[in-house]
Amino acid sequence: xxxxxxxxxxxxxxxxxxxxxxxxxxxxxxxxxxxxxxxxxxxxxxxxxxxxxxxxxxxxxxxxxxxxxxx
Ligand code: 9UX
Numbered sequence: 001x002x003x004x005x006x007x008x009x010x011x012x013x014x015x016x017x018x019x020x021x022x023x024x025x026x027x028x029x030x031x032x033x034x035x036x037x038x039x040x041x042x043x044x045x046x047x048x049x050x051x052x053x054x055x056x057x058x059x060x061x062x063x064x065x066x067x068x069x070x071x
Contacts, residue, residue, distance in 0.1 A: 004033070004049035008071035009063055013040040020066040021046060028054065028062055043071050 009021060015038070022034045030051040037045040046063075048054060060070040 004035070004047045005054055005059075007046045007048065007059055007063070008043040009046050009068050010043055010071045011068040012036070012038060012044040014038075017066075017068065018044075021063060021068060024062040024066040025059070028058060030054075 012018065012021060018036045018038055022036060025031060025034045025046070025048055028048075028050070031048055031054075032051060033049040035047045035049075037047075039045070048059065056070075063070045
């Protein structure tokens with residue numbers, strides 16, 4: 001899942017955070033894979049691979065639904 005759109009997410013500190021964000025983003029239409037580079041105390045990098053271009057608003061909504069903030 002190295003290919004995809006990259007987003008910076010604030011507030012993720014543990015593997016449960018990773019699971020929550022991955023679950024929400026995976027539910028978006030066309031998403032094939034979600035890869036998270038967890039950086040506790042900093043901005044984590046989330047790479048979303050999808051069969052279509054993802055809109056920033058839908059990604060933001062999914063991240064916020066999981067309880068985090070799109071930087
Ligand atoms: Mo537990 Mo990760 O509250 O924020 S899910 S540390």
